[in-house]
Amino acid sequence: MNKRIIMIGLVLLCAASWAGATYLSGGQVEGRYLGLLEQYKQYGPIRLTSQGYQRGFLNSTAQTTLQLEVPKAAAGGQGPGLETLYWVFESNFQHGPLPFGSGALSPAVARGETRLVSVSSSDEEFEKLLVEIPELMESVAPFSVAFDGLT
Numbered sequence: 001m002n003k004r005i006i007m008i009g010l011v012l013l014c015a016a017s018w019a020g021a022t023y024l025s026g027g028q029v030e031g032r033y034l035g036l037l038e039q040y041k042q043y044g045p046i047r048l049t050s051q052g053y054q055r056g057f058l059n060s061t062a063q064t065t066l067q068l069e070v071p072k073a074a075a076g077g078q079g080p081g082l083e084t085l086y087w088v089f090e091s092n093f094q095h096g097p098l099p100f101g102s103g104a105l106s107p108a109v110a111r112g113e114t115r116l117v118s119v120s121s122s123d124e125e126f127e128k129l130l131v132e133i134p135e136l137m138e139s140v141a142p143f144s145v146a147f148d149g150l151t
Contacts, residue, residue, distance in 0.1 A: 022096035029095045029110045045069045060093040086120040111144040
């Protein structure tokens with residue numbers, strides 16, 4: 001009887017420890033994501049902004065807008081102007097102490113994937129390119145974040 005109670009208590013303690021570690025690593029992932037966006041929010045003609053971060057217990061979702069200013073030839077003989085492209089990426093994070101990261105035996109804080117969700121452009125040629133090559137919108141970039149912060 002005593003051994004059974006001790007075993008149940010040990011299992012509950014392990015489960016509570018894992019749940020607490022998952023909650024803490026979710027906070028670390030969110031903080032790292034927002035910190036990197038703040039650090040690289042303006043990089044030359046590229047601007048990154050967060051559209052939102054929804055944190056769950058085991059999974060989180062973030063949407064990031066990449067704003068890119070590209071030269072565009074102006075009509076009517078005027079000089080070249082700038083066109084602004086908006087690309088929206090969605091990242092899905094699976095956080096918690098994960099036994100396997102990017103390598104076979106390397107533990108990870110989080111892993112996930114990023115995909116292109118939408119593109120807004122006034123350039124018809126770019127819109128045609130997305131229609132002709134739908135793989136551009138369907139591509140996925142997987143990632144893993146190790147305990148040392150490396151991906």
